[in-house]
Every structure is written in C-alpha cells, then in structure tokens.
Amino acid sequence: PDDWSELDQKAVDTIRVLAADAVQKVGNGHPGTAMSLAPLAYELFQHTMRHDPSDPGWQGRDRFVLSCGHSSLTLYLQLFLAGYGLEMRDLEELRTWDSATPGHPEYSHTPGVEITTGPLGQGLASAVGMAMAARRERGLFDPDAPQGESPFDHFVYVICSDGDIEEGVTAEASSIAGRQQLGNLVVIYDDNHISIEDDTTVALSEDVVERYDAYGWHTQVVRGGENVVGIREALANAKAETGRPSFIALRTIIGYPAPEKMNTGAAHGAALGEPEVRSVKEILGFDPDKHFAIDDDVLAHARSVGQRGKAEHEAWDKQFADWAAANPERRALLERMARRQLPDGWHDKLPSWEVGGDPVATRKALQKILGEIGPELPELWGGSADLAESNNTTIKGADSFGPSTVSTNMWGQMSPYGRTLHFGVREHAMGSILNGIALHGGTRVYGGTFLIFSDYMRPAVRLAALMKLPTTYIWTHDSIGLGEDGPTHQPIEQLASLRAVPGLSIVRPADANETSAAVRAVLDNPTGPAGLALTRQNLPILEGTDADGVARGGYTLADASTGQPQLILIATGSEVQLAVEARKVFEDEGVPTRVVSMPCVEWFQAQDRSYTRHVIPPEVKARVSVEAAVSLTWHQFVGDDGECVSIEHFGASADYKTLFQQFGFTTQHVVEAGRRTLARAAEHNA
Template sequence: MAPTENTSPTGWRDPLDLEAVRHARVLPLDVVQAKGNGHAGTAVSLTPALYVLFQEYLRHDPAHPDWEGRDRFVLSAGHTSLSLYLQHYLSGYGLELDDLKKARALGSLTPGHPEWGHTPGVETTTGPLGQGVGNAVGLAMSARRVHALLEPETTPDEGLFRYRTWCVAGDGCLSEGVSQEASSLAGTLGLDGLILVWDDNRISIEGDTAIAFTEDVVARYRAYGWAIVEIEDAEDPDAIRAGFDAAVAVTGQPVFVRLRTRIGHPMPTVGGTAGAHSGAPGDAEVAATKEALGLDPEQFFAMPAEALAHARRVRERGAAAREDWQTRYDAWRSADPERAALHDRMRERDVTPAAREKLSALRAEPQKVATRIASGAVLNTVAAELPWLWGGSADLAETNNVVISGARSFTPTDYAGDEWPGGPDGSLVHFGIREHAMGAVLNGIALAGYSHPFGATFFVFSDYMRPSVRLAALMGLPVTYVWTHDSVGVGEDGPTHQPVEHLWSHRAIPGLDVVRPADWTETVDAWTRILTADRPTALVLSRQGVPVVSADVPAGEGAHRGAYVLADADATPDLIIVATGSEVGLAMQARDLLTAEGIGVRVVSAPCLEWFEEQDLAYRESVLPRAIAARVSVEAGTGTGWHRYVGTHGEIVSVEEFGASGAGDLVLAERGITVDAVVAAARRSLDATRPEQNPLSEGTNR
C-alpha cells in the first residue's frame, strides 16, 4: 500500500489517526497495570511507528491474514507482543479490547509472546531474542526463490510472490549471536525486500545497554552489506514515513532501519529507564502518562469508536490490494499453466508418483555404505522432482552429503563464483559456519509456505541449533535436520566432535522426530516418510559404513513404523535386543552368537521412537511384548531413556562418558559398544529374569 499524503499539521493524515494512536499507546499501560505483570514500555513507544507501518506501508488484508500476496511482519522482540496485538486490534484482525485485557491469560488469543497458529496474523512464534531476525531472513530467502522459479521475467516490484519482510528487533535481539549470524548471511545474499527495524532505545532489563552493548550497530550492519536508514524521532510521523520511503526504495540489499525511541515515552518518570521494560508502572505513572497525552486519567481501556472505525479502514485498502492481486494471479495462471502447476506442487509439497517410483527403485538396490551416503543418494534421486525440497549445510555440504549433482546454489544473481554456480532459483543453500542462524532461517523458509527445507551439520553441533529446533517443534514446521557423524564412531577428531548425550537430549523435545536409521534401506524408508511430514525431523546419520540388515523388510513395515521386528526366534523369544543406527548390525551379530547357545533372540530395530509411540497399542505390544522381560538396548550414546523400553531387568549397552581420539571402530570398542558387550548384557538380563537366579521373583517367570 502506498503512503497517503500528509494532511494534518501534527504529521498524521487525519486527526482520527492521532486519536487512535494517543489512546492505543496507553492501552498496554492499562493492561499491565491491571494484571501486575507484562511488558508495556516498548509497546507504548513503538505505537506511532507501527501504526504508520500497518496503516500505510504493510501490504496486508486483516480479513484474510493468510493471503498469499501479503507482506510478512515479524516481531523478533516477542516480549513486546502487545505492540503487535495493538496493531491487530486497530487493523481489525479479530482482536478486541477484551482480548487485550486477557493478555498473558491461559487460553487467550493474546499470549505473553506471539504464537504462530494461535493468533491470526502472527507470522512466527517469537520470544527467544534474535530468533525472529533469522526467521525474517528465511522468509525473505523464500520470497526471492519462489519469485525466481515462478516469475523469473517479472521485476520484484511487480511480482505476485515477491512480498516484503518487515522485522522489528530490539537491543536484546541484536545482542544475540543468532541475529548476527543471520544478518551476515542476509548481507552476503543481498536480500532486498528484507527490512529490519531496530528499536534503538538503549535499555534492557539491567538498565542502560552501555554496560554490555557498546558497539556501533549501524556500522556493523553496514559492514554486513546492508543499506542503512536512520529515523531520529520515533514520535514524528513525517520522519517515520521518510525513513520507510527510503527503506522500500532500496534494491539489491537488505535494509537496516535505526529507529531511535525512548522506551515507554511519554511516561514522565519511568520512561527511558529499565523500569519501563516490564512490570506494572504504578497507578500514578499511568495517570500522569494519560495526562501528558491529553487523555482522561480516570478512563481505562478507552478507544473512541470513531477513531477505531477510522483505523479499521485499513481493511478496505487491504481488500482492494488483495482483489487486485487475485486478478493478476488469475491472469498469470491462465497465461502460464506450467508454472501455475509448479506453484500448486510447491504449496502442497507434492511428492509426485515419479518421485515415489524413484525411491522404490533406490530402495531395491541397497549398498553397504554410511547412512549419510544413503541419505545423499535419496536427495540426488528425488531433488529434481521436488522443487520444494531445498536447503544446505553449515559449510559441510559434501561431508554431510547434501550436495545434489547438477543442482544450482542459492546465490545472488550477480554471484561470480565458479565452484558453486547458481542464482536466486538455486536449491543448495550455503549457510556458512552458522548453525544457530541456519536453524532460525530454516524455520522462516518453512513458514513461508512453499518449502520443506533441510539443514545439515555434524550431530555434535546440533547443540548450536537447539533453540531453533525447539521452536520448529513448537510450531510444527516441516523442517528436516540432516545431522551426520552421529557417535563416538566419528573417530580421529576426538571427543569435541563425538556426540554422546545428543540423541536423548533431542528426543526430549516434544514434537521432534529423531530418526537414526540402521542402513541404506531404513534411510530410504525414513526419507520417504519425512517427505510428507508436517513437523520437524532430525535425521541422524553415521559417518562409518554399515552393513545392510533390513533389505528384506517390505516397504511400509519397517522404519516407517518407528520400531519393528527385524529378526526373530523360531519360537517365543527368550530375549529382545533393541538397537538403533549402526548398532543394529552389532545386535544381529550378538543374536547369532546367542542363538548358537540355544537362546531365542528377537532383534528390534528402532530408528524412531517417536514414530513407534504413534502406533497403536496392539502393534507396540507385538513388537515389545510385556511378557518378555529379558531385554537389552544397544546404542552408541547415553542410555538416558532406554529404561522405558528395557524395564526393571533389562540391560543398557551405551556410552556414558566422552569419546577419545582414534580410529572410529577402536573408540567404539574402547567405550563398550561391541558384540561381546551386547552378549554379556543379554546374559545378565536373562539371569535376572530366571526364577532360580532371582530371589525376588518368588517362583514367577518374569
């Protein structure tokens, strides 16, 4: 929406704009004072700038918050959620005064931090500072790529799918490393259409940011390759418009807007101090602020009906913009049915029949290789069929096996490198050594709605990504993490590069599927299911080669179910061995030795416990019958959660200390991941469940 000419001596287009802003900016004070907790100060001081943005610059239709042609707005400083809720209230997204009064209350539409999928119009879940900056970068990357794939002949300004991404961040966001990594990447990519507004109020919870945050932030962003716009007065609508005009005029670069504010302005005593950041300001301060704005201090939660109706006229402008977009979109579909079909496939993340056939053919030709190599084979097999599947690595693409033969890299149009040819339509992203930002960017790409992105690194470095992974799980985003070098079997790089506690620490995240396939076949099966996932998946892969153990398992009956019977005894088993990943091969070897002793052994491969827990009780009981108490789990990581599956008399073969530098097979043996260790554990479990060996059993066969 184009800005409208200023017709008011106050800088507002209409006196009713001033009325709306005056009343709106004290609503956070009323909310927080009534509740006794919350963050009001930033919402108070940002109201003029955000009102100008939502009323005059942001392309949106509040009646259709999911309209495909809308601009995206990300509130990285999620603690000031009232800033966003206010604009949604004024714009007519469905929030009313009662919703503002219920802010931070259980079940309300106005939770303490914005939540995607919960409140209409919220583009992403924010709160952990800086994450929203990474999300915004991902949203902007998606806009560039979708435009390049669907409208390559159209300029960005005329593109149907080339929205702008606006992001508001505070001092805390820009202090966090994730925002710095993401901003560096955005500058390198020259992400035009991305506008980051820095609420420069120089206050954090501990007071003046000068105690810990003193660099020249503008110079830093200039060094990243961003265009710079500075707005010195966040109270002046004309200055705000001039800054936003300059920002939207920039091409070829992301834009960093420094917006100078006084937190809590015009609060006379608390404003400009850490006291404005959070907590109830006090009745006297609220009253004095209302008086400073010329409002009645005895009125609470007030908004003149005429001013609200005037603000909600943005719905009319939004509806007109959406209808114009729809007309152009319909014409585009008619003129270019091939790209329209591609658009539909990307929106639906359609796994084509051709892709499924290729996966079946790949599955039928198993190889004795590392599962990271099997994963790479899957990507190379289906990538051309699935343009919505794209991503990359934190500078480890070839080692993580996410390089797709013949695929172009996602680069600026004028990138001149020969090693990685590409352009804005590329499918291989070079995130650089930025795992933290990679996680947040992947979330933004997924939130855009056209993609199932993947990001790769060594499993041990997944810790750098954890906040983003947790948010992906919280939002239920289709993101896949390709985490290779999955155990102490990494070998010579030593304990700094050998994950030990990581499997169970990630299994502890609700909504994240952790998949550790045993071989080629399980890896293909895992990817086949992952491609239709509607939540995040961690695909944890081996560095070392592994034997093929599941080639004879029919498709759909193995890894797809999370855990399954890979090999069984001739009669009722005496013992169950449960294993994952490279240790399934060890379990099979142990079975052979125990079977030779006359012990009936069932081997259960359990590549994904989350998928297994989704199965019905009858299936889970058929795999792990309660009547069979002698059990062993074997996995090259800590045994933290295996007690649930092996029970009181079960044994856990695991790695309970850090690794060491040496050949991978020797380190595994040094840390007790051997066939002999599994056999010994099996004998201990069998002894514990035999009545004659267990005085507590009282003759009962446990």
C-alpha cells in the same frame, strides 16, 4: 506527514494507553516498547505494509515479524486496530489462560501472527529465511517477471530490539542476508538504549549501524520514535533499495510518555503501576478513570485499513489470475505445495540397496537419495553449515542460491533462485532461517551439520517444534563412529536430549535402505520437524529392513526363530548390526531372540498400544538396548530387568573401530548384556 490526521495521532496515543492498561490489569508484561513504538507499528500496519486483515493467509501479503516478542502488545494492538479479529476483550485477557493474547505472539494461535517469537534473535534470523524463501518461491513460480511486478513480490518487515541485536544468531543471519543481497528485507531496530539491566551501555558500546554497513546492508538512522515523517521516509527508502537488505536504526525513548518510568529499565518488563498509568492518560489527554477505552471514530478510522487491504488484495487477485492463466503447470505446483502434498509416485524414485552389498555410510545413502528424488520434488531444497561435502546435502546439479555476480570453482555461478543453500559456519542461523523458510510457503527445506552441532541450533529447533514446522535437519557424524575428530565432535548426549524436545522426531536409520525409508517418512509427514542422524562410517546393508516399519518408528527386523522371543535386542542406527550379530549368537545357543530396529522413538510411541506391545511384548522382560549414546532414552524400553549398552562419558580421538572396541560396542558386549538380562528375567520368573 501531510496525511497524518488527528485521528491517526489519537490512535497512536490510544495504543500507548491500552498498552499501559493491559499490562497493568494482568500485573506483569512489557508496556514500555509497545508505547514508544506505537507510531512506527501504526505506520507499518496502516500505511506501509500490503496486507488484508480479512485474509491473514493471503499469499501476496507482506510479512511482519516482531522479533522482540516480549513486546507482543506492539503487534496485538495493531491487529486489534486493523481488524484481524482481536477485540478489546482479548486485550483485557492479555497473558491469561486460553486467551488470544498470550505473553508472546504465537503462530497459528492468533490470526495475523506470522511467527512465534520471544527467544531473542530468532525473529530477525527467521525473517532472513522468509526473505530467502520469497525469492526461491518466485524462482519456482514466476522467475522471469521484472522486479516488483510479480504476484510473488513482497516485503518482509521486522521490528527488533537491543536484545535481538546482541544475540549472536542475528549476527549470523544478518551476515547471510548481506551476502544474499536480500532487497525484500526491511529491519527496524528499536534503538532505545534500555534493556532489563537498564542502560545498555553496561554491555553494548558497539556502533550497530556501522556493523550493519559491514554486513553490506543499506543503513539509515531516524531520530525520535514520534518522528513519523522520518519513519515514513526511511521506510520508503528501504523499499526503494532492492539490491540490499535495509536496516533502520530508530532512536526511541522506551515507555514514552510515562513521566517517571520512561527511559528506564522499569518500563521494559513490568507494569507501570496505577499512578503512572494515570499520568500517561492525563499527559495524552485521556480520562484516567477509564480503562480499555477507545473512541469509536478512532477505531473506525484505523479499521478503514481493511478496505485499502481488500482493494490491494483484489488488484493482486487479478495479477495472480493473469499469472495462473499463463502458467498452468506452475499454478498446479503452487497448489500442490500449498497443501504440502508430494507428487504421486514419488516413492518410486527412492533408491534401494541390495542386502549384503557393499557397506554404505548412511550419509552417503542420503546423497544418492537426494540425487534421485531431487528432480521429482522441486519444493525440496537445502544446504549445509559449511559441511556440504561431509553431510552430502547437495542435490546433484542444483544451482547455489545467491547473487548471480558470485561464482566459485566448486559451485559455479550462483543463482538468485538457486536450490543449494550455503549457510557458512552458522548452525544457529541455519536453524532459524529454516523456520522462516517453512513459515513462508510450501517449500520443503533441510539444513545439515554434524549432529554435535545441533547444540548450536537448539533454540531454533525448539521453535520449529513449537510451531510444528516441517523443517528437516541432516545431522551426520552421529556418534563416536565419526572417529578421529574426538570428543569435541562426538555426540554422546545429543540423541537423548533432542528426543526430549516435544514434537521433534529424531530418526536414526540402521543402513542405507532404512535411510531411504526415513526420508520417505519424513517427507510424507509435514506435521513437525525431524532430524536425521546419519553415520560417517560405512554400514552393512541389512536383511529385514522395512520401510513401513521405519515409518512406524520401530519394528521387528529379525524375529526369534520360534516367533516367541525370550530376549529382545533393541537398537538404532549403526548399532543395529551388533544386535543382529548378537542375535545369531543367542539363536545358536537356543535362545529365541528378536531384534527390534527403532529408528524413531517418537514415531514408535505414537503407534497404537497393540502395535508397540506386539513389537516389544511386555511379558518378555529380558531386553537390551544398543545405542552409541547415553542410555537415558532406553530405560523406559528395557525396564527393570533390562540392560543398556551405552556410553555415559565423552568420547576420544581415534579411528572408529578402535573406539567401538574400547567403549564396549561389540557383539560380545551385547551378548554379555543379553546374558545378564536373561538371568534377571529368569530369576523373576522363578
């Protein structure tokens, strides 16, 4: 372009050289894409995006997502050049212990990194969530402003790679983005035809652009990574297209201009080697004996973007101040949401159920809870992966989120600012989109499917845990208790395997009142993701449930009559009732027995030792766990003398009462297990 100066070109070439240097120094990493995408990334950070390096959290900023996280240098080098606080020393420390430049970009670790990426497909899919969140937030704060004139209007830019394009989660999310007509989303596809197995043609022959056409996106093709004029024009077109998401296929040569390795898989994921690094420097007119060098004038030129960013920020501040003055209540909501603080007294809206009243499935309890708290918590929104009617995830009276041109019998007319999300049968994209929504702003979002299909979402759930995002999963049909759908739909190992994820809380309430308490605890603690495991089948309303006990993860629901238990029955969810029944049998026989309800193992383990030892005294060795799932979770709680009432094989298709009977989830079985552990404990004490 006309305003592209020699300094700009030098900056771009410096990026290539620094990328080669950084990977060469640590000995491993991904130089190729950082080199070939240098002009695009530079153009984005220097000319296209609205951002202020001095304030990476500025609410009005455009978001940037590097979906191909392995090319972290693509981002780090822009953060360095633009002045986000990364300096040359940080680049020298690439991929080393405690550096600001880990192998893949890490959210809340490096200023300017909006999202942790690396597992392919997640970045693009989460960016769809960011674009959705931007629209929903605009709807909460500034719904009537004309398009482009609100302080809440901005763009989400994504760079993605062949790997992102191949992953199914992006296919799911891209279809959703098309349905949602996300005009604020711009994706640039680094179409370099190379991945680790070299020429992508061995696995990829589809017409990617045609596929994005089919999704309803605005598509463009730009030939040549060096083609800054074409890149700039395409980005301008993409921004101008506000009715559809934009897809720009940019044909690049990976590793350009490394003479031996460009356009090969060798440039993708390994250091180029010292001779090739030298060649790159020579070709670009740099001194091959210098490492990690940048000309002062180049750096100063690049960092001048900071002034432009500040000016944009100031202009936005004024726009924002005007809005705030005109919208004091919305401003208060915005500030409350920014703190992720819920309104005073919201607990009072949580429903409760009378002990001994009609049995209620915990998924049905959820429906009532959402209906009651929905009006109090405008930040709360969510939906389901085509199971709204089964998960009961719909807040009564809420609009569906979608183009207003769409209207259906069941959901009425959709609204671009709607509250009910429709993901289709796309659990994985749902998980990634929830991440993007949670990253984008202060809303509290949830997504529902059957617990078994948490398997489809795991990569996204793990990233939520890694980023400590307050996403909430509504996972209903939480055991063989779902009945007739059979083993393909019955979770067996899911509870244990989700509990294995560091930082993820799995909450399995025992009845409707515990469900209310679980929702309270989850929403009160926006420190990480949580999954609610809820039943399809009805459960009795139990005596002794306690909201504070639920928040502590586990508590004595029914104590031994003497206060000194000889036997402890630990149960979760629909099996707590069996423990309660078994306790009666033992108490009748004179065995003081305590029932511990443990809806959330993670919360329980986070309690002080004094509390956990109070609930499960170590000297009481006779212990039984009862959960309709694999026992893996429970060995640590029941100990050497203990017993697990569990299921260690796949389920079957029948009504749930038959299944519980056939698979040993009966009061009688719990009693027998109790007798065995009592006998063992007695033997040890003898």
